Amino acid sequence: xxxxIDVNMPEWMSDEDLRRDVLSxxxxxxxxLYENMGDPSExxxxxxxxxxxxxxxxxxxxxLVQKLGAGVETMVGNPDLPAHVRITRLKPDAxxxxxxxxxxxxxxxxxxxxxxxxxxxxxxxxxxxxxRITPQSVVGVLGLGHIGSRTANMIAGVGFKVIxxxxxxxxxxxxxxxxxxxxxxxxxxxCDYVASVLPSTPETRGLVNREFLASMKEGSVLINVGRGDLxxxxxxxxxLNADHLGHAVLDVVSTEPLPEDDPLWxxxxxxxxxxxxxxxLGDALKDVAENYRRLQDGTPLLHEVNxxxxx
Numbered sequence: 415x416x417x418x419i420d421v422n423m424p425e426w427m428s429d430e431d432l433r434r435d436v437l438s439x440x441x442x443x444x445x446x447l448y449e450n451m452g453d454p455s456e457x458x459x460x461x462x463x464x465x466x467x468x469x470x471x472x473x474x475x476x477x478l479v480q481k482l483g484a485g486v487e488t489m490v491g492n493p494d495l496p497a498h499v500r501i502t503r504l505k506p507d508a509x510x511x512x513x514x515x516x517x518x519x520x521x522x523x524x525x526x527x528x529x530x531x532x533x534x535x536x537x538x539x540x541x542x543x544x545x546r547i548t549p550q551s552v553v554g555v556l557g558l559g560h561i562g563s564r565t566a567n568m569i570a571g572v573g574f575k576v577i578x579x580x581x582x583x584x585x586x587x588x589x590x591x592x593x594x595x596x597x598x599x600x601x602x603x604x605c606d607y608v609a610s611v612l613p614s615t616p617e618t619r620g621l622v623n624r625e626f627l628a629s630m631k632e633g634s635v636l637i638n639v640g641r642g643d644l645x646x647x648x649x650x651x652x653x654l655n656a657d658h659l660g661h662a663v664l665d666v667v668s669t670e671p672l673p674e675d676d677p678l679w680x681x682x683x684x685x686x687x688x689x690x691x692x693x694x695l696g697d698a699l700k701d702v703a704e705n706y707r708r709l710q711d712g713t714p715l716l717h718e719v720n721x722x723x724x725x
Contacts, residue, residue, distance in 0.1 A: 508696025
């Protein structure tokens with residue numbers, strides 16, 4: 415039984431680096447790289463960041479696709495991936511913490527008027543203005559799974575009032591948890607900041623549309639660290655241009671890398687970062703190794719995805 419490594423993101427990690435890390439946990443395992451996979455019929459598990467469109471067809475005995483991260487939309491929606499092939503994802507603490515830190519950092523940037531003071535410094539202008547009061551500021555977190563709960567708790571720990579939203583009922587101590595489609599738009603009207611950590615599913619794609627944005631509090635800030643296809647970017651730009659939304663921080667966009675001529679790059683009310691909010695895997699590779707063992711043994715897998723639900 416061979417394990418195929420296909421990171422396909424050289425700016426993040428090389429295939430060889432990941433192979434070396436996996437072999438440090440599973441010495442003696444047949445771990446192969448995409449560029450030199452040998453006999454594809456021997457490969458039963460593939461560890462990937464995103465599933466190449468043609469990969470499943472190359473691996474006739476594939477049983478498991480292990481996502482090296484959380485989002486699995488390129489896998490569950492791949493028509494070439496046979497129904498019997500199982501999908502697992504990672505739920506490491508390291509990137510969850512980093513995503514929470516990212517959201518908190520950009521919230522605090524707004525709270526403390528950092529962009530304003532940066533601009534005024536370039537003009538040599540001493541122009542004091544008051545920061546916002548944290549306990550009086552409301553942050554909405556969309557998605558209360560592994561990453562969303564971590565984000566909500568970190569932000570609440572600084573003193574913000576946090577409202578968490580999920581499709582089904584969730585409970586997180588210290589968080590005002592709400593759920594269901596009817597609760598979403600009224601919640602947005604209460605929030606000074608809305609951080610989306612939602613996955614890409616049929617229910618969430620295009621969720622941040624004209625109606626959603628119009629429901630947000632005037633001058634509020636949108637932070638998207640979930641998936642780019644959650645946001646209809648034309649509607650977002652219209653809301654910003656109409657001075658309804660105050661700012662948007664986008665770590666994910668619909669087309670990645672973002673084309674050089676895309677108006678999001680130069681819009682004065684948009685901050686674009688290149689999908690860097692959660693970077694390090696921490697000890698999550700232990701779960702990759704564990705799922706390899708479990709696949710061999712026929713025991714339940716860690717963090718298996720329900721392909722019908724999309725997560």
